[in-house]
Amino acid sequence: MSLASSEPQVRVRAPGKINVFLEVGCRQSDGYHQLATAFQAVSLYEDVVATHADGFTLEVEGTVDVSGVPVDDRNLALRAARLLAAETGYGGGVHLDVFKEVPVAGGMGGGSADAAAALVACDALWGTRVGQAELHRLAAQLGADVPFALKGGTAIGTGRGDELSPALARGRFDWVLAVNEEGLSTPEVYGALDRHRERHRLDIAPTRVVPEVDAGVLQALRAGDAAMLAETLRNDLQVAALGLRPDLAETLELGESSGALAGLVSGSGPTVAFLAASPEDAAELRDVLDAAGRDVLLAHGPVRGARVVG
Template identity: 50%
Template structure:
């Protein structure tokens, strides 16, 4: 067994998030296009002499990430991943998990899911398990809809609950400005407001479909076409719960972003630039407008969970 293994996994942006009506099973059918970006969660797994699974969390001060909002008990997704992996293979080994956060907390960018994906790979390696990515996929899907994507990264289509993945053809590199807020948005609350809007007559597709316009734009590698094709059915609900996000979107448009949207369930706002330099210029404009607590830039697509030592 390796005594200590470090793995990093990426955050994500939903380039499209099409949401169907709430089903009898309590879930919404989804059609989504994920893109992984080069903001990473890093998880170090160190084998323990006992059967305890413990977690600690830190973040670079420069990122302005509030680690106090990250649980360090059994509700932490990385801890859940370690327990799930151990249970699936009848093991009783322990591990210390140390997370270095690089993805905004509660920002709709799947930082917790990235922690889970990284923990699965790190624990499997540290515990000396000969486990394939396909086998990890099954465990990942049981932990949350975004976890399988964090394992694989790049650009992918997600159907069903979002965990039925297939790779998406994409050319080139895309450069994003990400405006974050200290106060997160609860994903269940955003979906709940979406359901209320549907009950009040907002249109909804019973069987949401992937945008062919977006898929063609990704294959072309043209950021102008991708920006014009971005969509998020949860955006109206997120803006209703957090109206100040509209000011962030306005600031990004003033900086001539090619496309602007709330990422996932929010509150992170993602703006697509023409180039890396343009993304930096958008970030500077949003920062000057003083409408976000932190502004980052990132590029995608990025690889999935990767062992780094």
Template identity: 55%
Template sequence: MNALSGRFAARTVRVRAPGKVNVALDVGPLRPDGYHSVASVYLAVSLYEEVAATSVETPGITVSISPDSTLDLDGMDIPLDNRNLAYRAAAIMADVSEHATGVHLEITKRVPVAGGMGGGSADAAATLLACDALWNSGLSREELAHLAAELGADVPFSLLGGTAVGLGLGDDLSPALAKAQTHWVLVAADFGLSTPEVYRTLDRLRAAEGVEAPEPDGVDPRILTALRGGDAEALGTVLVNDLQRAAIELAPSLRDTLGIGESHGAVAGMVSGSGPTVALLAEDSIAAEGLAQDLRRFGLNALPVHGPVPGARIVSDTLL
């Protein structure tokens, strides 16, 4: 409330949070609880979601997609109710905040939807930070990370950013000291893949081959060494993603995208996470720009990015 007028004073907190690339993703066997243990190296990259959280007098949570979104969202089923991770993040914050109001969330989408880059998780991380500021909740980053883990394995990393090793379900995070930049070209598909379906496909392929995957207990130290030095050539030899073949099984065109990228100068390529976004590693920023231009001539949606970048950050806080 405005102390002088007694009237409601609306406020908007705008937060941006990065998407991610899984530089490594080892997947264990199906567990009795229906999940898989993983060992992953996360890299936050310079492609950001943005959430503007505005306090409103009417109780409740509403969500909209900003017209400033850079993605072609035609045909994309983005829920705007409690199936949306940002909505659920706001609901969690309302439960723990003493001065919660109604809130409207406007999401600017830039990370491919259902693309294996954690776009929805970035929305949730941005919403947690925005609502914490909006309602003066005063939670620490550690407390926010604990809430983030309730929303999904990738949400705590989008809060943290940088480079991190993820174990367990991927949410047991250890920051990695890797500040040197690596450069990538992301090739976004015009379709999405269901993460649970990709995992089910991997389980099916392994069962057909009689393969029993071990429980992952860590990541290849050569990956972290290459990231620390920003050594693209060394990193290119150790990229791994156990989900890649399952994603290609569901979307064979991904094999063609990888082939085009590698034949036009990429150091190495991989499907990012559960896909279908393809991440192509480039030698440097100039090589990434050139590779992206070449791929666009094939009609591919290619975006040069770099990482690591910081996690969720407040970019503005405005009284309306």
């Protein structure tokens, strides 16, 4: 049962994310890894407009290169719409217009934000009213980052990253993002990490079966202290991403030597995120990186999760 919206369309905005901390546990028998991560939603957004239709269709545009984004059932937003319809028994369809600001295949969860936005938009458009708990359950079926795109703000993710608990974060954190048109495949990066750990198993500390977020990260977020957070930034996938894309190391070195408090590869890459002390410092670093030929975006966090906008 549903009471479809009388409005012709619904627009929902969902944020991209940065993993300010990501510890990757051992590879499990099902091929997945246990994770412990601290997510921060940042002010690069995906907008999804849902319009009543007989079937399920999608169009994509944006301020970033969208040429590699599928518009068939491989697209996570379209899959989200079909999933909600199947779970609720909704008999109609939807047309989704997606406008992207988050770099594609950049390790910032743009596709996951699309899926979260599609769930919220279709739920509102169709009047299915499934509630937040059910939206979260459906989001977790679509991918580990989708529940966080629904929630936004700052959160700790465990399990595959989809088991969320809130994390208190005060103040504003400013980020300078060096993006890259050539994306990285998340499964490929995880595979490269497994191979790296196997090659160096005698030289590096054993991988924890159940990873944990360091207490220093939580303290820095609670304090709203960018300098303290800079000392605790960590991404276990970074070594794998740098192995696949050695050019990213040059970008990291340039940013960290040009005023950033710290830098790290975002998620599975190839976006490199630099933490700045202030909006003014972020703008100065952007200018330096831009002059060096990098494609640069500014963002801040934390921001809200997927929500209906006018």
